[in-house]
Amino acid sequence: MADVLNDDGLAKGAPVPQKFKEWFINDRSHLEEWREEAREDYEFVAGRQFSDEEMKALKKKKRPVVVFNRIQPVIDSIHGNEIGNRRETRYIPREMGDVKPNELLTGAGEWFRDKAHAESNESDAFWDTIVCGIGCTESRIDYESSQEGTPEICRVDPMEMYWDYDAKQRNLADARRVWRVRRIPISEALNMFPGYSRAEIDAQWTTADDLKSAQYDPEQNAGDDKASDGMVTLVQCQWIERESYYIAEDPLTGQQSEFTTGEYATVNKRLKKIAGMEMQGVRLRRKVRKQAFLGEVVLATGPAPCPHEFSFQFMTGKRDRNKNTWYGIVRSMKDPQRWANKWLSQMMHIMNSNSKGGLLAEKGAFANQRQAEESWSDPSAITWMEDGAITANKVKEKAPAQFPVGFQQLTEFAISSIRDTSGVSVEMLGLREAGQAASLEMSRKQAGMTILQPFFDSLKYYRELQGSVMLYYIQHDLSDGRLIKIVGEEGARYVPLMRQATEDYDIIVDDAPTSPNQKEAAWVVMMQLLPAFAKLIPPQMLITMLEYSPLPSTIVEKLKQQAQQMAEQQAQAAQQQQQIAEAKEGADIDKTKSEAEKNRASIEIDAQELSLKKAEATIGVLQGLMPIQ
Structure with missing residues (x-):
């Protein structure tokens, strides 16, 4: 029996509403x-560049099927450039004070990405972007491998994804809905949604041509649960709805509070009944993201994993404005590659079907015909001929194959156009053989990267959107006190992950110091500046510079630990010296005080003795003046 219908018309166990089927059919048609x-783009990158019909035609004419795949090295070059220049996500709290990254959340983000193997999966999604124009990942918390929840950032096959046909912004940021339609084994689907039959789980309406043929008939599909193997179609949908809410003064607390439409009506009804008055609130609207798993019936429904962004995040390539679709680098390279293959095949066919040496000879031209056949191709042998055969032109060489005029130039043009249409220069491919200066080659590489910047800009925008999803998971699903490793100014340490009081953060995407190309470039610049500023750079800064060195991370970590230990020992030695100096200074002060007191006592004794002598003298004088009795 179906559950009670939600506001969006979904009820667990009920047939999928027509509204969702209409959405999907429109998006799929687009x-x-x-x-x-x-699909053709992926085929070309994989080296399968002739269609089945073309291969049949070539084989029927006994022509060679030749493919020199020049597209894949171009794709690999762009893909490798992304791997060598990866970026990191930092969180800066939006609050009063210094603009510094939140060390705990930034470290938690690095831990999240490390646990999810995000760099590898995102690089695979970027590869999809440069091939077909769309790359996708899903960020989620997996509770199957661990009850505490394990971060997951998985690359999703673009061919499994559908999206709002009206989305026009980069990375599909304005999409109102996204779909994932995949074929999974029946046993897996039944484990995911126990209590449903195979017919109820299999979303056969996804292949329907129209809404009428997409209707679900429970009686017709009843009992269709005999198969224990095979595959079923499962649909995961995330969409945006807008709901109303009110901001009003809470009669109990006297503060501004938020009320849903139902809560607002209930409170006003009670207030009017008790006090004869109503709250004066402001009606607002907001976006709400929801999610559902759909088969022939609704299998599960509820709020989306993240209320701010879809858990499916996209990277987009170049936009086809007229068709409102996206495409990658391969589109422009297919025609040159296709013609290069055909012309090479035609050239080999001409060579195979025409003569490659040989003779035209009359029967009486040679003295010994068998000996002539054996010795003609041997440059050191003598082929004997009948007298007068040479002068009579009884032997004539077959004419070699003649290629059409300009055929070779066209072939070379097609091959060079494969690279030219992509915008990837020879320097970027590492195929430049001319002895040009390293600075010139580097400048040409940078100029070539300018053409590819839209792809890398989409990757940066993706990290910002995905960073918002990751931040929500960290704050609401993973902040349970688990220990995570963070690297800050005090070095690497384990701290408990607790929820932060601040909710609003600026998400900054910056070059990662662990990126190989970034490390190499930064290290070269620092080595050039170090001799001039060596005396001005404090030791702590030199330790920080080790992060950009090309040395292995284990050696860098040991050097940093040793430098930190030396700094601590120097600090302890300085503290001990300061204590000794203070003690010595105290002893000198005490000695000075004792000597001063001794001098003061000596002066007082001298004064007393002088007073005594003055008194004795006075007495003597007085005795001399007094008459004798």
Whole structure:
């Protein structure tokens, strides 16, 4: 029996509402042409560059099927450039005070990405972007591998994804809904949604041409649960709805509070009944993200994992404005690659079907025909001929194959156009053989990267959006006191992950110091500046500079630990010296005080003795003046 219907018309166990089927059919129809082109893009990168019909035609004519795959090295070059220049996400709290990254949340983000193997999965999604124009990942918390929850950032096959046909912004930031439609084993689907039959889980309406053929008939599908193997279609949908809410003064607390539409009506009804008055609130609207798993019936429904962004995050390539779809680098390279293959095949066919040496000879031209056949191709042998055969032109060489005029130039043009249409220079591919200066080659590499910046800009924007999803998971799902490793000014240490009081953060995407290319470039610059500023740089800064060195991370960590120990020992020695100096200074002061007191006592004794002598003298004088009795 179906549960009570929600506001969006979904009820667990009830047939999928027509509204959702209509959404999906419209989105799928919009993407049909893109999906065909994307499949062809993947085929070209994999080296399968002839269609089945073309291969049959070539084989029927006994022509060679030649493919020199020049697209894949271009794709690998761009992909490798992304791997060598990865970035990191930092969180800066939006509050009064210094603009410094939150050390705990930034470290938690690095821990989240490390646990989820995010760098590898995002690089795979970026590879999809440069091939077909769309890359996708899903960020979620996996509770199957651990009851505490394990971070997951997984690359999702773009061919499993559908999205709002009206989305136009980069990375599909304005999409109102996204879909993931995948084929999974029946046993896995039944474990995910126990209590449902195979017919109820299998979303067959995703292949329907229209809404009428997408209708679900429970009686027709009843008992269709015999198969224990095979695959079923499962749909995961996330969409945006807008709900109303009110901001009003709470009659109990006297503070501004938020009320849902139902709460606002209930409170006003009670206030009017008790006090004869109502709250005066302001009606507002906001976006709410929801999620559902759909088969032929609704399997599960509820709020989306993250209320701020979809858990599915996209990277987009170049936008086709007229068709409102996205495409990658391969689209422009397919025609040159296709013609290069055909012309090479044609060239080999001409060579194979025409003569490659040989003779035209009359029967009486040679003295010994068998000996002539054996010795003609041997440059050191003598082929005997009948007298007068040479002068009579009884032997004539077969004419070599003649290629059409300009055929070779066209082939070379097609091959060079594969690289030219992509915008990837020879320097970026590492194939430049001319002895040019390293500075010139580096400047040409940077100029070539300018053409590819839209792809890398989409990757940066993706990290900002995905960083918002990751921050929500960290704050609400993972802040349970678990220990995580963070690296701050005090070095690496384990701290408990607790929820932060501040909710609003600025998400900054910066070059990661662990990126190989970034480390190499930074280290070269620092080595050039170090001799001039060596005396001005404090030792602590020199320790920080080790992070950008090309040395292995284990050696850098040991050097930093040793430098920190030496700094601590120097600090302790300085503290001990200060204590000794203070003690010595105290002893000198005490000695000075005792000597002063001794001098004062000596002066007082001298004064007393002088007073005594003056008194004795006075007595003597007085005795001399007094008459004798």
